[in-house]
Amino acid sequence: MLRLSRRSFLAGSAAAVAAPALHLDAASAAEVDVIIVGAGAAGIAAARRVAAARRSFRIFEAGPRIGGRCATDTATFGVPFDLGAHWIHNPDTNPLAAGAKDAGLDLYAAARGQTLRVGPRAARDAEIEGFLAALVRSQRALMDAVRAKSDMPALRALPKDLGAWQGTMEFILGPYSVGKSLAAVSALDVARQAERDSEAFCRQGYGALLAKLAAGLPVQFATSVDAIFWGSRLAVDTPKGNLLARAVIVTASTGVLAGDKIEFIPPLPKRQADAAAKLALGHLDHIALEIPDNPFGLQRDDLVFEQVNGPRSAALLANVSGTPLHVVSVGGDLCRELSAKGEAAMTDFAREWLSGLFGASAARAVKRAKATRWGADPWVGGAMASAAPGNADARKVLMEPLGGKVWFAGEAVHETRWGTVNGAWESGTRAAEAALRRLGALKDDDDKPARQKPRRRN
Ligand SMILES: Cc1cc2nc3c(=O)[nH]c(=O)nc-3n(C[C@H](O)[C@H](O)[C@H](O)COP(=O)(O)OP(=O)(O)OC[C@H]3O[C@@H](n4cnc5c(N)ncnc54)[C@H](O)[C@@H]3O)c2cc1C
The missing domain is CATH 3.50.50.60 (FAD/NAD(P)-binding domain)
Known part of the structure; x- marks a missing residue:
């Protein structure tokens, strides 16, 4: 060059203004x-x-x-660990999903729904109904903000009477989805996001699919x-x-x-x-834990949220594609703080958080661990951009x-x-x-x- x-x-x-040729070596x-x-x-x-x-x-x-932010690591655990993107949104219309079959990769539909924990126990039916109602009301409130073309903080658009699930909603729609507190994001920007009516996973990893393409x-x-x-x-x-x-x-x-x-x-x-x-980019990181023998009795790709008082929470994707990999995701301010302390602080947090949900033996069940730190990547600097x-x-x-x-x-x-x-x-x-x-x-x-x-x- x-x-x-x-x-x-x-x-x-x-010089080119006068004579439109830049003087470069011909070679x-x-x-x-x-x-x-x-x-x-x-x-x-x-x-x-x-x-x-x-x-x-x-x-x-x-x-x-x-x-970039869609890469699969197979070296650490010997099974695919998606360092960034993992969920293949709307696979019927997603242009990457269309290329998976030709690339010889295996896509499968993600189960709908979530598993909910209230402290160390599973949520009861009435609590699950309360969660679903809170989710629908929150999403509706954001859509109302779009109709009103209101560019206010998304947190202000959210109903304030979501009861026991208020903190969980703030976590799911904020740090977990966009890597920021809803107070720091435009309601209009969040609500304009296209609806995700179905999800899929690639058994070999979303990053592996992108690399094939x-x-x-x-x-x-x-x-x-x-x-x-x-x-x-x-x-x-x-x-x-x-x-x-x-x-x-x-x-x-x-x-x-x-x-x-x-x-x-x-x-x-x-x-x-x-x-x-x-x-500006929000913060979202994955803490992958190798936990063999499914000690929590969860299904393949179970997505677990907890009832919590504020947005400083985490989510778990268990038994990823049927492997012993459990991925804890942290977002927003909590993610930024943990990442600044380093990978050991992140994996310690994940062990402790799991122990709060599944008992003290959860921490001991972890064999190997690895955490991403997207905010520290000099050529990325965070997770995703929200207005x-x-x-x-x-x-x-x-x-x-x-x-x-x-x-x-x-x-x-x-x-x-x-x-x-x-x-x-x-x-x-x-x-x-x-x-x-x-x-x-x-x-x-x-x-x-x-x-x-x-x-x-x-
Ligand atoms: C933890 C996490 C989880 C996510 N989960 C999902 C999910 O489940 N599903 C989903 O669809 N999306 C998810 N996302 C978002 C998704 O990963 C990104 O939206 C997408 O990968 C961004 O692609 P991009 O090409 O815009 O940017 P990038 O992937 O950032 O690519 C830009 C590239 O440019 C390079 N670069 C930067 N500066 C320079 C330079 N000066 N010169 C040369 N090269 C440069 C970078 O190294 C990088 O490789 C997630 C993201 C994160 C971080």
């Missing part, structure tokens, strides 16, 4: 149609779309592996894009050199964007910089391309499927199509289904 310093680029750009002045920043779900989808249009592209990934893509790992020049010439700067492009698709998280990990030259317009900051109250429209702003050359994609750039792998995928495909259209490689009609020929009447 061409080595071009920031200063020489700026000088070259200025090194490589240019591709599209550069894709990041090899998570959005980057993989974008690359596949550009490849399908037979345009040249490069994908730079700062980290050492594929998948990326097979054959020429990802350049351990190569961070440190700067994007989007003035009169378009180029990216990496520690290994620079590359010119006709379009750039940035799929880095809002944590990376707001953390100024990528320098934009000229600077990112205030509108977009503010939008990234208003879509601060009053800023539900920030996603639309991030959808606007920079100078018709740079597109943002990723989970944060989807209005209704944000915080999901399928949303990231769709936004990557959408950004690629917008870039291809700008390059003349795609006509507006190319996206539309072929018009059916009228049937001949006999």
